[in-house]
C-alpha cells in the first residue's frame with residue numbers, strides 16, 4: 171500500500187492555478203524528489219499535503235486514510251512532518267531546547283505540567299542523540315538564531331526527525347548553501363533514507379543532490395505534473411529537457 | 421528556559437520581599453503599600469504568563485482580576501465565608517468565566533485578540549456598575565471586611581495587623597509564583613514558549629495552537645483572579661474600577677515596564693508603577709502622565725524593560 175496518495179489535487183489563488191489536478195503516490199521507504207522551475211507550485215504542493223492550505227479540490231490520503239480535512243497538527247500526529255523553504259525554528263531558544271520541544275511532543279508530554287527525573291533523562295538522551303546525528307553536538311547551548319544558515323537547517327530537520335515521522339517533507343533543504351553545507355545536508359538525508367528507512371519527499375533545485383538521492387522524481391511545471399519516473403527516465407525525457415533541464419543548462 | 425535561570429536573582433527577590441514591610445518604612449513607605457506592590461506584582465506576573473511566555477496580548481485581564489475581587493468580597497458579605505473559601509470562590513468564578521470567554525476568542529490573533537478581550541472585559545464592568553442591589557454599583561461593595569484566619573491552634577489576625585496581612589499575601593504570592601515557574605519550565609510551558617517564538621513551527625511539530633493558548637489564558641486568568649481576591653481583601657472593599665479596562669492596560673504597562681521576557685520583570689514593573697502612583701498622586705493629579713513618561717522612556721531606551729537593563733548592566 172502506498173504511504174501517501176494524492177488524488178486530483180488542485181489549488182487556486184484567485185485566478186492563478188498554482189496546483190492543477192495533481193495525482194501521485196509515494197510508497198513506503200521511497201525517496202521522492204520534486205523538481206520544477208520557480209513558481210511551478212512545489213511549495214504549494216507541500217502546503218496541500220501538510221495541511222497548511224486546503225486544496226480547492228481533490229483529496230490527500232495518508233496510509234489509506236483521508237486527511238484532506240485534517241488540521242496540520244493532526245497530520246503531524248499521524249506521522250507527517252515537514253520543514254519549510256524559509257527555515258522555521260524557535261530563534262531565541264537554544265538548539266537543544268528547539269529539539270527538546272519536539273522530543274517532548276513526540277513523547278506525548280505536550281500537556282505535562284511536571285516531568286519527573288526518569289522522563290527528563292529520557293528526553294535528554296533523545297535530545298543528545300539528535301544533536302549528534304544532526305552534527306550539532308557541540309552547539310546544543312547556542313541560540314538557534316545565532317547559528318549559520320546550514321546549521322539552522324540541520325536543527326530544523328532534527329526537530330522534524332524528533333517527531334519520528336513516517337513521511338518527512340523537506341522543502342529545498344540546501345537552498346542558499348555553499349558546496350560544503352550542501353554536501354553535509356545531502357549526506358544527512360541519504361543516511362536518514364538508507365539507514366533509517368525513512369520515507370522522504372524532497373523539493374530541491376540542486377540537480378546533483380536530486381540525481382544522487384532520489385528513487386523517483388516528479389517534475390512540476392505551472393502546477394501540473396510534467397513527468398514522473400526514475401532519475402534515468404527523467405534525465406532522458408525530452409519534455410523535461412525542453413521545459414526545465416534545458417533551461418537550467420542554457 | 422528564558423528568564424527562569426539565575427537562582428541568585430530568585431533568592432534576592434525572596435529576601436527583598438521577605439523584609440519589604442520593614443525597609444518600606446525606612447524609605448517613607450508603609451506596609452499597605454508593600455501589600456499593594458505584592459498584589460499588583462502577582463497580577464502583572466500572571467498576565468505575563470500569557471503575554472511574555474505565550475506571546476499573546478490581553479487587554480482584558482482586569483475582568484478576571486475584578487471577578488476574583490467581587491467573588492471574594494461577595495462570598496464574605498453575603499455568604500459569611502472565611503478568607504480562604506472566599507479567595508477560592510473568587511478564583512472559581514473568574515476561572516470559569518475565563519474558560520468560556522477564552523474558548524470564544526482563542527481563534528483571534530494579535531490586535532484582534534486584544535480587542536475582543538477588552539470587549540468581553542467591559543461586559544463585567546458594566547454588570548458591576550449597573551447591578552446596584554448586588555454589587556453596590558459605582559459606590560462599590562462595602563459593609564464587609566476580611567476576617568482573622570483561624571488555624572485551630574492559633575489565629576492569624578490579618579484584619580487587625582497590616583503586617584500579618586502582608587505575610588499572608590506573601591505566602592499566597594509565593595505559591596502562585598512557584599506554580600507558574602514550575603509550569604513554565606515543564607514540557608507544557610515549553611510548548612507555550614514555542615508558540616511565542618514561532619507559531620507555525622509549533623503547529624507543525626504537532627501543537628494544537630488554539631488549545632494551548634486557551635490553556636495559557638485560563639492559567640493566566642486563574643492567577644490574576646487570586647491577585648484580585650487579595651486586592652479586595654487588602655482594601656476591605658471593591659468597586660467596578662477593579663474590572664475596568666484601564667486596569668488591564670496598567671497591568672500590561674507593568675509587565676512591559678519591568679521586562680516581559682523575564683520572569684520577575686513584571687513584579688519590578690508593578691513596584692515602580694505602584695510606588696510612583698502613590699508618590700506622585702499625592703503631589704499632582706496628573707500621575708498618569710508621569711507614569712506614561714517613564715513608560716515611554718523605558719520602552720524607548722530599554723526595550724527589555726527595567727530588569728533587562730539591570731541584567732545588561734550586570735553583564736557589562
Ligand SMILES: Nc1ncnc2c1ncn2[C@@H]1O[C@H](COP(=O)(O)OP(=O)(O)OP(=O)(O)O)[C@@H](O)[C@H]1O
Pocket residue numbers: 183186188206207208209210211212213214215255
Ligand atoms: N498563499 C498564496 N497566495 C497567492 N498566491 C500564491 C500563494 N502561495 C503561492 N502562490 C503562487 O503560486 C505559485 C506557485 O508558488 P510556489 O511557492 O508553490 O512555487 P514553488 O514551485 O515552490 O517555487 P520556488 O521554486 O520559487 O520555491 C506562484 O505563482 C506563487 O506566487
Ligand SMILES: [Mg+2]
Pocket residue numbers: 212213214255
Ligand atoms: Mg518553493
